[in-house]
Amino acid sequence: MKLSSGHDPKNYKAAPKLPTWQFASSDPTGGKLSFEREVAPSNGWHSFSRKGKVSVTGGSAATANRVYTVFNGQQLVAAINEAKNDPKIIRVVGHIDLRWSSNNTVFKEYTSFSDQKFGGSIMIPSNTTLVGINDAQGRPARFTGTTLLVGAELPLATGGDPKTDLTAWIASGKDGEDYPTWTRNIIIRNLVIDTPWDVNPEGSADAYADGMTLARAQNVWIDHITMSDGTDTPDSAASDTRHDGLLDIVRGSDYVTLSNNYFTRHHKTTLIGNGDADRAWGDDGRFHVTLFGNWWDNLQARLPLNRFGQVHIFNNYITGSTSTKDSDLKFMSGSDARYHSNQLLQNNYYSFSGLKLSDACGKVITGKDYTGFRSSGHLFVSDKIDVGLNIPAGTVTAWDGQCGMTAPTGANVWTPPYSFTLAATSSVPASVQANSGGGKLK
Secondary structure (H helix, E strand, O other): OOOOOOOOHHHOOOOOOOOOOOOOOOOOOOOOOOOOOOOOOOOOHHHEEOOEEOOOOOOOOOOHHHEEEEOOHHHHHHHHHHHOOOOEEEEEEOEEOOOEEOOOOEEOOOOOHHHHHHHOEEEEOOOEEEEEEOOOOOOOEEEOOOEEEEOOOOOOOOOOOHHHHHHHHHHOOOOHHHOOOOEEEEEEEEEEEEOOOOOOOOEOOEOOOOOEEEEOEEEEEEEEEEEEOOOOOOHHHOOOOOOOOOEEEEOOOEEEEEEOOEEEEEEEOOEEOOOOHHHHHHHOOOOEEEEEOOEEEEEEEOOOEEOOOEEEEEOOEEEEEOOOOOOOOEOOOOEEEOOOOEEEEEOOEEEEEOOOHHHOEOOOEEEOOOOEEEEEOEEEEEOOOEOOOOEOOOOOEEEOOOOOOOOOOHHHOOOOOOOOOOOOHHHHHHHHHHHOOOOOOO
16 A cells, blocks of 8 residues: 555665675774864855855864764764754764664664654754764775755744745845754765665655755855765666765755765766745745866766756866666766756866767756856867767867857846866866865875
């Protein structure tokens, strides 16, 4: 019998078990801090708010009793519960998976959708620096079977309604920036995150759990993270979809930067804004997001898919294949400008197999119902001969990527308010491959 929620128990399928785990019980640094107290640079949207320039410090000001080193999920949750919204630094060593308990000695798979939803996520509160510490073998800390949540769309009090409360707050003349339920001032760095396998999805194409979700989160810097489905738990191990978003920024989140990250082997990569007009009450005017220095490698879609907001995408490296027979790696679509989005793309490098430049528009870059779109300075290379454009295979070609889409006009024209270095596009592949992903910070 199908449940009213749509999560039919017959669709239950446990995640494929990992052949090895990288549990740790000691800190190879002996507790010595290195990059953990670093504050975010001011080179992205994370360093602003509607009230002007801000400094994203995370937990850099943490007192000694608010610096934690954790080796399992229970220790991580305990550190968060103790520190609450105090500035805190949480150093993760080894492997975190909420299915493991008793100091990583007892494993219990999620038994249902509800079990995974309520028992498989960790909420990161305000004023937090969460970082991975490379273990004795040099491997960055890793999350599996666990969703990281930064913020949530909450009412002002238990039993209230988020939409009613926020709209009433603004209607009374109060500044939305001061709404009390925001989660703010977050730094997350140097981690490997495997997107959780949904043991009981709602439908054949609709999984639930993201690798990381930002909801009503503001002033967030996510840097040097590796995210994928993991080579041991791909969607192809089931007959339906078992993973949702890799890293989604939704429900009014704002002033966020994703830098120097490595995203690979996943379908729905990054959603910025998860609704059209029905979400305008909480999303309109929000979603200021910067994405730079990231490597999007062998992903299927959403690089990103964006609604509302002003999104700046520069100096990223995008690699993929439209001809591969591996369904977990086949490229379907890239940057997707949707309802009321306003994107600025600059100096990205696109390297593809099976896709020629004359077919890139509508595939690599597409959009509809957006407010404005600007694109320039890219390079494109493919292993496929482009007869129509007279481009031999393997030729690096300049590409503006505008794809017939219209630029913003009037009040919709915007310029990034922060200082940033726009590197030569030709330098992007080597630089991004050398610097992106977890394990690069020590």
